[in-house]
Amino acid sequence: MTGTMSKAVAIDIRGVNLSYGATPVLKNVDLSIQPGEFFAFLGPSGCGKTTLLRLIAGFAQAQTGQVLLDGQDVAALPPWKRDVGMVFQSYALWPHMTVAKNVAFGLEERRLPRREIERRVRDALDLVGLSAFADRRPAQLSGGQQQRVAVARTIAIEPKVLLLDEPLSNLDAKMRVSVRRELRTLQRRLGLTTIFVTHDQEEANTICDRMAVMESGIIRQVGTPMELYERPGNLFVAGFLGSANILDGRVAGDVFEVAGGARLPLPEHVKVPLGAKLVFRPQHARLADSGMLRGPIVHREFLGSTVRYGVRLGGAEVLIDAPFQSGDDLRAAGDLVCVALPPERALYLAA
DSSP states (O other): OOSSOSOOOOEEEEEEEEEETTEEEEEEEEEEEOTTOEEEEEOSTTSSHHHHHHHHHTSSOOSEEEEEETTEEOTTSOGGGTTEEEEOTTOOOOTTSOHHHHHHHHHHHTTOOHHHHHHHHHHHHHHTTOGGGTTOOGGGSOHHHHHHHHHHHHHHTOOSEEEEESTTTTSOHHHHHHHHHHHHHHHHHHTOEEEEEESOHHHHHHHOSEEEEEETTEEEEEEOHHHHHHSOSSHHHHHHSSOOEEEOEEEETTEEEETTSOEEEOOTTOOOOTTOEEEEOGGGOEEESSSSEEEEEEEEEEOSSEEEEEEEETTEEEEEEEEOOTTOOOOOTTOEEEEEOOGGGOEEEOO
8 A cells, every 4th residue: 555545536426316205315416526635525414415425435326316436427336336435423343353353354355365455454554553553452442543443444445535424523622633634644645535524614624625515405615615714605604614794784776784774885896696695704894983883892702812792783793803912902891882894805695
């Protein structure tokens, strides 16, 4: 097993619809994943992200559409003929087997020669840093080590695609950070096209090249973490990725009239979709002594490097993050302030 196990492959999903009985789970899904890309399916529970992963693996069947790996339609192939490796959320390790035997299991099922099995097991354990634990059993390992055994077992079969179904969900917060860095480093070394399923936006932001944000079986937007955060295409993506202030309003000529009476001038190039709302991030606005958006501070939270203020604007509350430096005079609850929002930081998004 060398630095790159196999030629990285593209994944194309075209016109996929999948239902369980009368319940639609995936709705007209079209998606292209580039060779060698670390891609994430991100969304809330029940959005269809794990079903889409299982569809690629062959554990679910769509009513319509194609799943292409390296240009080959594999929709009719069973899982064991797709050359895809999947790491499950539960790790699915055999408790009575040693680490080495767990890693060897898939290779033995493929009837590979004993010497080839031993080589692949040794190489896979070297890659995940568990060579010294080959004779232990899963119960003798930490959660992070068990997760690495599951990855080693999967990469030992030298798949074309690596699928990770919320593999960090059973780890504590500190271990999650460490293991996700290890996963990213390993993926780069192997050069495998990898798909990572998670509901945790921080995990997706830090580990993936691009992501698809999903809601109710629909892909709402695809892009890099920075693109989706800075330029969300709709209210769902804006609200799901990080904190966002969302205010009702309407277009009135060349201004956007926010509920409560404030009027924000619209730049000439901005096109406001029908039914749009004003959206901005807490760090993109600041507290000021004058301006169109005016209201009282209702609460204040000290977050170390920033102070987060809650300001009541009409019938809504917005969050404003102000950088904190020692000795700063802080605003207090009840203070009447204005919220200054640069026009280029205002987004006007519809559902």
